[in-house]
Amino acid sequence: MKDDLRRDPRxxxxxxxxxxxxxQRVLAELGQLERGAAxxxxxxxxxxxxxxxxxxxxxxxxxxxxxxxxxxxxxxxASDTRQRGAAVDTxxxxxxxxxxxxxxxxxxxxGGRLSSQDRDVLGLARQLADADPARPGAVLAVLFGxxxxxxxxxxxxxRLLHLEGDEFAGYAPEARLAALxxxxxEWAPRHWLLPDSALGGADLGRRLAARIGERPATGVWQLNVxxxxxxxxxxxxxxxxxxxxxxAGTRDILRPLPRVVLALAECAEPVYETRHAARRVExxxxxxxTLGRITDMGAVAVDPAGVAxxxxxxxxxxxxxxxxxxxxxxxxxxxxxxxGASRVAVDxxxxxxDRQVGATGTWVTARVYVAVGISGAIQHLQxxxxxxxxxxxxxxxxxDMVKRADLAVLGDSSxxxxxxxxxxxxxxxxxQESRDAA
Amino acid sequence: xxxxxNSQTSAxxxxxxxxxxxxxxxxxxxRHPLTGRARRADQDARAVEMALSLSDARPRLLHAxxxxxxxxxxxxxxxxxxxxxxxxIEQESGxxxxxxxxxxxxxxxxxxxxxxxxAENGExxxxxxxxxxxxxxxxxxxSLASIERIExxxxxxxxxxxxxxxxxLRVRLPAIVTVDSSAPAAxxxxxxxxxxxxxxxxxxxxxxxxxxxKWDVQPARKRPKRLKIxxxxxxxxxxxxxxxxxEGGGGQILADVTPEQGxxxxxxxxxxxxxxx
Ligand SMILES: Cc1cc2nc3c(=O)[nH]c(=O)nc-3n(C[C@H](O)[C@H](O)[C@H](O)COP(=O)(O)OP(=O)(O)OC[C@H]3O[C@@H](n4cnc5c(N)ncnc54)[C@H](O)[C@@H]3O)c2cc1C
Numbered sequence: 254m255k256d257d258l259r260r261d262p263r264x265x266x267x268x269x270x271x272x273x274x275x276x277q278r279v280l281a282e283l284g285q286l287e288r289g290a291a292x293x294x295x296x297x298x299x300x301x302x303x304x305x306x307x308x309x310x311x312x313x314x315x316x317x318x319x320x321x322x323x324x325x326x327x328x329x330x331a332s333d334t335r336q337r338g339a340a341v342d343t344x345x346x347x348x349x350x351x352x353x354x355x356x357x358x359x360x361x362x363x364g365g366r367l368s369s370q371d372r373d374v375l376g377l378a379r380q381l382a383d384a385d386p387a388r389p390g391a392v393l394a395v396l397f398g399x400x401x402x403x404x405x406x407x408x409x410x411x412r413l414l415h416l417e418g419d420e421f422a423g424y425a426p427e428a429r430l431a432a433l434x435x436x437x438x439e440w441a442p443r444h445w446l447l448p449d450s451a452l453g454g455a456d457l458g459r460r461l462a463a464r465i466g467e468r469p470a471t472g473v474w475q476l477n478v479x480x481x482x483x484x485x486x487x488x489x490x491x492x493x494x495x496x497x498x499x500x501a502g503t504r505d506i507l508r509p510l511p512r513v514v515l516a517l518a519e520c521a522e523p524v525y526e527t528r529h530a531a532r533r534v535e536x537x538x539x540x541x542x543t544l545g546r547i548t549d550m551g552a553v554a555v556d557p558a559g560v561a562x563x564x565x566x567x568x569x570x571x572x573x574x575x576x577x578x579x580x581x582x583x584x585x586x587x588x589x590x591x592x593g594a595s596r597v598a599v600d601x602x603x604x605x606x607d608r609q610v611g612a613t614g615t616w617v618t619a620r621v622y623v624a625v626g627i628s629g630a631i632q633h634l635q636x637x638x639x640x641x642x643x644x645x646x647x648x649x650x651x652x653d654m655v656k657r658a659d660l661a662v663l664g665d666s667s668x669x670x671x672x673x674x675x676x677x678x679x680x681x682x683x684x685q686e687s688r689d690a691a
Numbered sequence: 692x693x694x695x696x697n698s699q700t701s702a703x704x705x706x707x708x709x710x711x712x713x714x715x716x717x718x719x720x721x722r723h724p725l726t727g728r729a730r731r732a733d734q735d736a737r738a739v740e741m742a743l744s745l746s747d748a749r750p751r752l753l754h755a756x757x758x759x760x761x762x763x764x765x766x767x768x769x770x771x772x773x774x775x776x777x778x779x780i781e782q783e784s785g786x787x788x789x790x791x792x793x794x795x796x797x798x799x800x801x802x803x804x805x806x807x808x809x810a811e812n813g814e815x816x817x818x819x820x821x822x823x824x825x826x827x828x829x830x831x832x833x834s835l836a837s838i839e840r841i842e843x844x845x846x847x848x849x850x851x852x853x854x855x856x857x858x859x860l861r862v863r864l865p866a867i868v869t870v871d872s873s874a875p876a877a878x879x880x881x882x883x884x885x886x887x888x889x890x891x892x893x894x895x896x897x898x899x900x901x902x903x904x905k906w907d908v909q910p911a912r913k914r915p916k917r918l919k920i921x922x923x924x925x926x927x928x929x930x931x932x933x934x935x936x937x938e939g940g941g942g943q944i945l946a947d948v949t950p951e952q953g954x955x956x957x958x959x960x961x962x963x964x965x966x967x968x
Contacts, residue, residue: 322927363853364965401963424850424858427830451853451871456833459818463825468902471816474914498911500815503724507907519917546830546866550859552968553849560855567966588961589968621966623957642964643942644957650946660960662953663946672954677967680958 269298346528349411352391356382357442358410359433360394361453364620364641365401367408370448372523374516375409378446379524380476381493382411390443392529395436397421397429406531409524413531423549424452430460431543435536437465442512449473449515462513469513472498474520476510557591562608565591568619568640570610572633573597574626574647577667581625584670587677593617595627611636626666629654646670712802712841712864714748717792717819718777719756720765721811729761731768734807736877738870739772742805743878745838751801752777755791755895757784770888771880779890785904786897789819793826795893803846804867808833814903817869824867832862834871 267279294304310320356378360371367375375392382390391411398421405413414436420428436442445461447454449472462469475496493510498517557565569585570593571578585592594604596611610617612632622640627633629645629652637643637657645658646666655661662669716739721732742750752769756762758781770777780791796804809817824831836851839859846866850858851873862868945953961967 424860452834452850455817459816459821460831462818463821469816469818471814471818499908500722500813501724501809501811503722503811503911504815505909505911506814507909508902508905519914546863547832548861550847550861552852553857553859554968555855555857564854566854566856567961590966621961621964642960644960646953646957650944655944656942658942658944660956661942661944662948662957663944664948664950664953668950669953669957672950673957676954676958680967 266298344407344526344528346530347411348530348532349389349391352382352411353385353388354382354390354443355393355412355440356390356444356446357393357395357433357436357440358446359454359457360396361448361450362396362398362400362402363453365399367402367405368448368450369523370450370516370518372408373518373520374446374448374454376523377473377476377514377516377521378444379409380521381444381446393436393440393442393534394531395433397432406529407524409527409529410531411529412534414534414536416536420543423551424547425545425549426456426460427543427545427547428540429457430464432536432540433457433461434464435538435540437461439536439538444510445513447513447515449517455515458513458515465513467512469515470495470497470506470508470511471515472502473514473516474498476521479509554589557585557589560591562591562593562610562615562617565593565617565619567591567621567623568593568610568617569623569625570594570627571598571604571625572627573601574628574666575603576626577670578603580667580670580674584674587674587681590623591619593622595630595633624654624658625670627654628652629657712745712748713799714742714745714750714803714805715753715796715799715801716742716750717804717806718752718754718766718769719807719810719812720762724811729765731765731877731880732807732811733877734809734870734872736769736772737872737874738805738807739769740877741835741838741870741874743773744875745841748803748841750774750805751799753780753792753795754778755780755788755795756782757786758890759784766890767885767888768880771882771885772878773881773884774888775884776889776891778893780893780895782895782897783899785900787900788897789822789826790898791895792819793823794895796823796827800865802864803838803841804829804865806867806869808869808871820867820869827865827867829865829867830862831867831869832860833869834873835868836871836873837875838868 264279264283267273267275268283270276294302310318313319358375358378360374361368362371375394378392382392392409393412393414394405394410395414395416397416399417416432421432445458447458449455449458458469473495477494477496478492479494494507495510495514497506497508498504499506562568567588567590569588569590571581572595575581575598592604592608593610594608596609596613598604599606599609609615610633612635614636616636616639618639620641621644622637622642623644623646625646627647628649634653634657643658645654645661646669647655647661647663648665649655650661650663718735718739719732721730721735722728723730739750739752742748752774754766754777758779766777780788780795782788782791804823806820809815810819820831832848832850834851836849836857839847839849841864844864846862846864848860848862848868850860851871852858945956
């Protein structure tokens with residue numbers, strides 16, 4: 254079958270009629286002869302698809318005939334158009350050339366990536382921007398500092414303002430606020446949306462609201478159209494209502510949607526059916542110098558052992574495959590990682606009970622989870638569902654932890670840990686030297 | 692918990708001005724999440740505790756709002772932490788207290804103002820410290836875990852970050868700071884001082900919060916759980932998504948490498964993720 258189904262009834266008729274003088278030629282033209290045997294699927298005289306069960310399938314590794322009805326594997330032997338169809342990205346790409354208005358979003362980008370809350374807020378922004386198909390708005394994302402995200406358009410961003418520079422590094426609410434004020438002057442967004450997350454959007458959004466004199470809606474978790482007010486101006490921002498958490502999470506406040514919105518996680522579905530342009534834009538004027546009254550003096554070393562396992566950022570977890578416990582503890586110290594353990598390591602008395610990760614232990618949310626000699630039993634994997642990056646150090650390349658891991662190193666745990674400790678110590682020394690030199 | 696009321700009174704006996712920074716704590720009425728009974732607001736009480744932990748400061752308490760039996764009970768809770776007076780700007784119920792507080796702070800000109808992150812009553816948007824900072828033109832720093840020191844017109848603060856991390860900040864005074872729930876818990880309120888404490892009333896016209904009165908406020912509903920929607924085009928994909936174990940594949944597997952090469956790869960990942968400090 255062709256990509257675009259264009260039927261020539263006469264040719265189909267000839268193809269069905271084995272006695273027609275042109276039969277062979279037409280078959281070849283329709284591409285059914287090349288595959289040698291009879292075609293597995295054709296359109297019958299009444300427009301119904303007919304199948305020949307003997308012609309489908311392929312011979313599996315054990316010499317048995319296999320039929321895969323999803324078409325994923327059959328594709329190799331049968332029609333090639335199908336295979337192409339499966340690989341093609343079916344998401345619609347959307348490019349808004351002249352937006353009627355702008356909805357500005359300032360994602361947190363913690364760790365340089367869009368957090369799931371950021372994606373939800375972008376989804377909310379799309380609801381506002383796409384409400385009126387005749388007059389679509391553009392979602393403008395304002396990002397500060399470097400980031401590692403390469404699928405910004407897929408999260409629903411039309412325009413991207415990427416502000417880099419030392420003045421935005423660390424805790425720099427004053428410089429960031431000045432940048433947002435420049436955005437406000439240049440694009441006058443119809444709405445400002447920020448995630449209501451501690452120290453990210455919650456802080457910046459409230460500063461922005463206080464500065465531009467708008468009363469924000471905080472803790473917003475639902476957006477809906479006000480039926481009574483919507484008649485006549487459906488889709489315009491007057492018709493929107495939001496439901497917000499108030500009074501320390503004990504009240505729901507239903508109110509008209511203001512210009513500045515601080516939204517909770519899961520306030521809307523993230524975007525996954527469309528791809529947007531994420532076209533870069535720049536501010537037309539340079540940012541004014543800000544008078545910094547708050548100086549960031551850097552992170553303070555906290556004792557990683559004192560950090561609760563559930564909120565630790567970096568965990569070095571030990572399982573039954575750890576043989577050299579001295580070496581493991583030293584590695585955790587050198588890496589400044591919080592210690593975790595599998596149940597076996599705990600039951601065998603090598604680790605305290607409060608360090609157990611998994612179904613009967615703690616559900617961890619680390620950004621980096623290094624599993625040393627852990628096989629990845631389902632009870633353990635449950636506990637690390639919310640980890641971003643998993644590194645496995647294991648003998649056995651076939652175990653479930655290696656399947657789950659973003660990076661798996663196969664080998665003896667003690668040797669690899671020793672090598673890692675040596676590397677990190679060298680790195681620390683170099684850092685120290687360059688600091689001393691400076 | 693030892694109750695150091697003595698050091699408090701001796702500090703307060705010293706004349707006004709001089710070297711010690713003057714600290715004001717903004718307090719509000721809290722509500723027990725289950726019983727709804729009036730009590731100290733948790734974060735505000737932590738802010739008071741933090742002010743008391745500053746060795747040479749003389750913290751003063753300031754409350755603006757409607758005064759009735761409930762709020763008296765809550766406010767006396769703060770007095771019981773070792774104060775003999777608190778300043779009360781009485782307002783009508785449902786009033787917007789920003790103007791009252793900012794006027795009063797401008798008058799008394801404290802060096803440092805501590806508040807909780809958000810109120811347990813009313814809108815509870817956590818916007819008040821920001822509006823005050825904007826009205827007064829002071830810097831604001833949020834989510835404090837502790838105050839390290841105050842000297843020469845600057846305060847050195849520890850800010851609580853998610854994941855138990857801390858960040859050191861320096862801020863020019865006067866400033867407004869809000870206290871995180873990771874700050875030390877408040878001491879018990881002692882009954883005697885709570886009874887004996889007095890309210891010093893300050894008059895200020897009250898401004899009604901007209902917008903809030905129009906909103907529909909209900910007890911919080913349980914939020915619907917997000918459904919896991921599987922976007923699959925064929926039955927096989929849907930089945931695989933439903934029956935999947937932990938997501939597999941896509942990871943990089945290094946087999947047959949020396950321990951050094953393996954360690955190198957892990958080290959690179961740790962550095963990329965920025966977890967090595
Ligand atoms: C009701 C119930 C609840 C449970 N709850 C939990 C829970 O909360 N948390 C939890 O962790 N477990 C839990 N378990 C136990 C779980 O099923 C597994 O038994 C356990 O997680 C296995 O721990 P492990 O991976 O450390 O050990 P093993 O399964 O023995 O795995 C050891 C791994 O180390 C590797 N290895 C061995 N030597 C070396 C070496 N020198 N270098 C490198 N790799 C090496 C091996 O290849 C193997 O993959 C629970 C079980 C039950 C029945």
